[in-house]
Amino acid sequence: MARKNVRNTNTKNTLEAIPTIIGAGITEQYYFEHLKNLFGYRLKIRPRFFGNENIYYIEQRIRQVLDEGGRAICIFDADVTNWDAAEKKKLEELKRKYGNKPDVLICDSLPSIEYWFLLHFRKTAKFFTTSKEAERELSNYIRNYEKNERFLSKPDWVIQMTDYEKQNDAVTRAKEIGMQENQSYTNVYKAIEELKSK
Numbered sequence: 001m002a003r004k005n006v007r008n009t010n011t012k013n014t015l016e017a018i019p020t021i022i023g024a025g026i027t028e029q030y031y032f033e034h035l036k037n038l039f040g041y042r043l044k045i046r047p048r049f050f051g052n053e054n055i056y057y058i059e060q061r062i063r064q065v066l067d068e069g070g071r072a073i074c075i076f077d078a079d080v081t082n083w084d085a086a087e088k089k090k091l092e093e094l095k096r097k098y099g100n101k102p103d104v105l106i107c108d109s110l111p112s113i114e115y116w117f118l119l120h121f122r123k124t125a126k127f128f129t130t131s132k133e134a135e136r137e138l139s140n141y142i143r144n145y146e147k148n149e150r151f152l153s154k155p156d157w158v159i160q161m162t163d164y165e166k167q168n169d170a171v172t173r174a175k176e177i178g179m180q181e182n183q184s185y186t187n188v189y190k191a192i193e194e195l196k197s198k
Contacts, residue, residue, distance in 0.1 A: 017069065017070050017071045017103075018042045018043060018044055018070075018071075018198075019042075019043050019044065019070070019071040019072065019073045019105070019194065019195075020043070020044040020045075020046065020049065020065045020070050020071065020072055020073070021043055021044065021045050021049070021073050021075060021191075022049045022050075022058060022061045022062065022065070022072055022073065022074045022075070022076075023049065023050040023074075023075045023076065024050070024051075024058070024075065024076035024077055024113075025050060025051055025147075026050060026051070026147075026149060026152055027113055027114075027147055027152055028050060028075045028076070028113055029045060029047065029050040029051075030149075030152040030153055030158075031113065031152075031158060032045055032075070033045055034155040034158035034159075035158065035162070035195070037155065038155065038158065038159070038162055039162070039195075041195040041196075041198070042195070042198045043073070043195060044070075049061050054087075055087055055090035055091055055094055056090065058074055058076060058094070059094055059097075061074075062074060062098060062104055066103060066104070070103070071103045071104070071105075072103065072104045072105070073105045073107060073191050073194070074104070074105065074106050074107060074108075075107045075108075075109075075113065075188060075191060076107075076108055076109075077108070077109055077110075077111060077112040077113060077131060078091060078108045078109060078110040078111070079110060079111035079112055079129075079130060079131050081110070082110075082111070082129060082130075091108070094106065105190055105191060105194060106187065107186075107187040107188045107189075107190050107191045108186075108187055109184075109185065109186035109187065109188055110128075110184050110185050110186070111128045111129065111130055111131045111133070111134055111184060112128075112131035112134055112135075113186070113188060114131060114134040114135050114137075114138045114145075115128060115134045115184045115185075115186050116170065116174065116186040116188040116189070117138050117142070117161060118134060118137055118138045118141070119169070119170040119173045119174055119177075119186065120141075120160075120161040120166045120167065120169065120170040121138075121141040121166070122141075123169075123173040123176070123177070124137075124184075125177045125180070125183045125184065126183070126184060127182050127183045127184055128184050134184070135147065141160075142157050142160055142161075145157060167192065170189065170192075171189040171192060171193065174186050174187070174188070174189040175189065
């Protein structure tokens, strides 16, 4: 009688697992879907894991991925922490809890992922207090940029950022700018580096 090969997900090396992207909204969802299609990145995108910037909701999704023995990459905007002290505290707690776990990668941006997109075109440490400010600046480089499904579902806007040099420049700029008081920052480059390495 043949033995069944049972896989224990608790002992699975989560660094080798195909990561699941957890995102705040449709911008993150479509960005990573387009990257997956353009570059063949190995990642999981579940639409139900997108659409809520609430830190509590994001942590619930992290737990779900970890319970399944997976690896979570969390992409979200931190602009709400500028005016909501309770959310700021929750974000700090989330980073303390998961920041050093090998199966979770926290990739927040202040004010928003549009700041990450902007770094593909130029280096700036300007403090954008709202995502709308970053979006306006980005529209100088990606014409007609809009945060709606009609625009985001088409890959053209991502193609404008996927030239090898632009993507490398964005990673370098994000690292150089880092996380300082009273300036914008992004950690999305960590996700890109991980996806490129797989």
